[in-house]
Amino acid sequence: MKTRSVGPYEWEVPVGEVRGMRVPGRVFADRAGIEKAREDRALEQVANVATLPGIVRASYAMPDIHWGYGFPVGGVAATDADAGGVISPGGVGFDICCGVRLLRSDLTIADVEDRLAELSVQLGRRIPRGIGSKGLLKLDRSELRGVLTEGAGWVLSRGFGWESDLERCEDHGRLAGADPDAVSDRAYERGAPQCGSLGAGNHFLEVQIVDHIDDAGAAEAFELAVGNVCVMIHSGSRGVGHQICTDELKIFDKLMRRSGIEVPDRQLACGPVSAPEAERYLGAMAAAANFARANRHALAHELRETFAEVIGRSAESMGLRLVYDVAHNLAKIERYEVDGRERDLCVHRKGATRAFGPGHPELIDRYKAVGQPVIVPGSMGTESWVLVGTAAGRDKAFWSTCHGAGRAMSRTQAKKRMGGHQVRSDLESQGILVNATHPGLLAEEAPYAYKDVTSVVDTCEGAGLSKKVARLRPLAVIKG
Amino acid sequence: MAYRIVEHTADIGIEATAPDIPILFSEAVRAMAAVVLDADPPEAFDRVAVAAEADDLGALLAEILQEALWRFESSGWLPVDVELEVSATTAAGTFGVVKDVTVGGPAIKAVTYHQLAVERTPDGWLARVFFDV
Numbered sequence: 001m002k003t004r005s006v007g008p009y010e011w012e013v014p015v016g017e018v019r020g021m022r023v024p025g026r027v028f029a030d031r032a033g034i035e036k037a038r039e040d041r042a043l044e045q046v047a048n049v050a051t052l053p054g055i056v057r058a059s060y061a062m063p064d065i066h067w068g069y070g071f072p073v074g075g076v077a078a079t080d081a082d083a084g085g086v087i088s089p090g091g092v093g094f095d096i097c098c099g100v101r102l103l104r105s106d107l108t109i110a111d112v113e114d115r116l117a118e119l120s121v122q123l124g125r126r127i128p129r130g131i132g133s134k135g136l137l138k139l140d141r142s143e144l145r146g147v148l149t150e151g152a153g154w155v156l157s158r159g160f161g162w163e164s165d166l167e168r169c170e171d172h173g174r175l176a177g178a179d180p181d182a183v184s185d186r187a188y189e190r191g192a193p194q195c196g197s198l199g200a201g202n203h204f205l206e207v208q209i210v211d212h213i214d215d216a217g218a219a220e221a222f223e224l225a226v227g228n229v230c231v232m233i234h235s236g237s238r239g240v241g242h243q244i245c246t247d248e249l250k251i252f253d254k255l256m257r258r259s260g261i262e263v264p265d266r267q268l269a270c271g272p273v274s275a276p277e278a279e280r281y282l283g284a285m286a287a288a289a290n291f292a293r294a295n296r297h298a299l300a301h302e303l304r305e306t307f308a309e310v311i312g313r314s315a316e317s318m319g320l321r322l323v324y325d326v327a328h329n330l331a332k333i334e335r336y337e338v339d340g341r342e343r344d345l346c347v348h349r350k351g352a353t354r355a356f357g358p359g360h361p362e363l364i365d366r367y368k369a370v371g372q373p374v375i376v377p378g379s380m381g382t383e384s385w386v387l388v389g390t391a392a393g394r395d396k397a398f399w400s401t402c403h404g405a406g407r408a409m410s411r412t413q414a415k416k417r418m419g420g421h422q423v424r425s426d427l428e429s430q431g432i433l434v435n436a437t438h439p440g441l442l443a444e445e446a447p448y449a450y451k452d453v454t455s456v457v458d459t460c461e462g463a464g465l466s467k468k469v470a471r472l473r474p475l476a477v478i479k480g
Numbered sequence: 481m482a483y484r485i486v487e488h489t490a491d492i493g494i495e496a497t498a499p500d501i502p503i504l505f506s507e508a509v510r511a512m513a514a515v516v517l518d519a520d521p522p523e524a525f526d527r528v529a530v531a532a533e534a535d536d537l538g539a540l541l542a543e544i545l546q547e548a549l550w551r552f553e554s555s556g557w558l559p560v561d562v563e564l565e566v567s568a569t570t571a572a573g574t575f576g577v578v579k580d581v582t583v584g585g586p587a588i589k590a591v592t593y594h595q596l597a598v599e600r601t602p603d604g605w606l607a608r609v610f611f612d613v
Contacts, residue, residue: 040489042489066489066490067488067489067490068490068491068594069491069592069593069594069610069612070592070593070594073490090592090593090594093612094589094590094592094612095589095612131583131587132553132556186550189554190553199587200586200587201586201587201589201613239553242589242590242612245590246546246590246591249593250534250539250543253535253539253593254535265593265594265595266538266593266594266595266596267592267593267594267595267596269593407489407490408489409489410487410488410489410492411492411586411613412485412487412492413487438583438584440518440584440585441586444586480587
């Protein structure tokens with residue numbers, strides 16, 4: 001796959017590298033990153049996405065790009081909804097609205113160090129996690145309908161969480177346009193027992209401490225200062241999202257053939273945004289997104305309760321407030337000027353985070369002057385980052401940036417390198433407490449299986465996609 | 481007949497080979513169970529009915545594997561093989577299932593259509609499926 005450098009940390013995959021490309025590929029990466037993407041077939045996937053009907057400007061990839069299914073992980077594609085542009089359920093993925101929620105506190109290391117082990121044990125006990133785990137909320141069908149429609153606000157209305165949480169969530173915790181009637185019975189069945197559960201795999205809850213500030217102005221707006229204890233949650237829409245994507249993939253596979261659309265990989269199944277099937281998918285996808293927001297909201301409530309019990313003070317008195325809750329697997333209709341004309345674009349972000357720059361009208365007053373917070377989890381045991389959107393981000397890649405470190409090694413390779421018990425002991429020797437459901441998971445998720453997250457966020461900054469605000473160091477990891 | 485696990489940076493895949501389609505589908509189910517268990521699956525303890533339909537053999541195999549995942553998630557019974565009557569677009573028969581297994585591998589979220597293949601080879605048939613984990 002040919003590439004050419006087109007700017008600092010920017011590479012172009014020219015039209016023609018894959019038959020049917022309508023726009024070039026544009027990858028934000030350093031030299032090592034572009035070579036890694038070439039090796040693991042992710043570049044081919046960038047080129048494949050460039051064949052989608054109605055795609056505008058380019059098929060983008062963020063610096064944490066790696067081989068995915070259909071779309072590369074780290075892929076961003078915008079299609080012109082009014083000019084035959086398509087939506088692809090595979091461009092959102094199975095874990096619809098998987099994302100990250102960060103809470104900050106006034107607690108310092110002195111407040112928690114004696115109780116960190118107890119905190120890790122109690123969080124592990126109270127936060128439902130792992131394969132087959134049941135959620136904090138047991139919902140009947142009508143209650144689940146409420147969650148699918150109202151998102152985090154539904155959980156709040158049942159007395160969990162704080163009113164102030166909602167304004168610090170993307171879309172205020174509720175994606176408009178959800179259609180609970182577009183959700184299959186099996187998705188209801190899978191979701192009913194799972195609201196308020198972490199899941200497994202790379203999902204986690206982590207107690208962290210702010211150890212470095214890069215942008216004092218943004219950090220102040222985000223209420224982050226060196227020494228603050230924080231908690232990060234990484235989870236998604238659980239079985240609801242998995243089932244909706246599974247259901248819709250079959251529908252779009254047929255729609256695509258009926259519409260005469262050809263794509264290089266069947267997982268890129270897609271159909272015109274104007275088709276009734278697309279309207280139905282957007283309604284189901286928004287319902288799954290609302291489930292994901294409600295899920296993270298319920299988990300945040302439980303962690304506040306756990307902190308209060310272990311530390312012996314109320315969560316309010318600790319200032320355990322939300323910084324932000326943001327998705328990294330979602331498609332949204334957003335308005336941009338392209339070729340001198342305002343257009344409604346369907347922006348797919350698959351393993352990429354929306355990153356509005358300063359002044360964006362959708363930002364709340366607290367964040368309007370500085371830009372939207374972006375939460376970037378590192379790999380297990382390594383630092384995580386809080387970034388902020390930039391003014392240049394709109395034209396760079398439709399207000400998008402990275403979503404994590406990005407995997408660099410398969411699970412089998414990672415397990416061959418070191419066993420789970422060794423990974424745990426290595427992390428504990430660095431002073432990081434680890435609470436995992438089984439050691440095999442630790443081996444699969446070992447830090448060396450991922451790229452260096454700091455290099456990824458530096459590349460994002462170098463490319464103008466986002467700016468670094470604060471670095472978070474892990475104290476205790478609770479894995480699914 | 482045989483199966484193997486296919487490496488993928490973030491997810492995981494399987495390839496199965498067999499002389500005919502029913503055995504191919506059974507090997508694919510066995511391969512998926514091997515991913516879940518991170519070990520060769522045990523022999524089936526019981527049998528439960530399964531049926532599926534799709535537009536082609538690739539989608540039909542994906543459907544059977546999705547049914548196997550759902551069986552495991554909803555009941556705790558893990559399908560380790562399948563005995564099927566298969567036409568071009570329908571399949572019906574029984575899963576061989578086991579219970580009380582130790583899950584040693586990654587949690588499979590879903591069956592993808594990425595590079596999905598059921599194709600003839602000089603020796604019989606080959607199937608390739610990637611899972612989202």
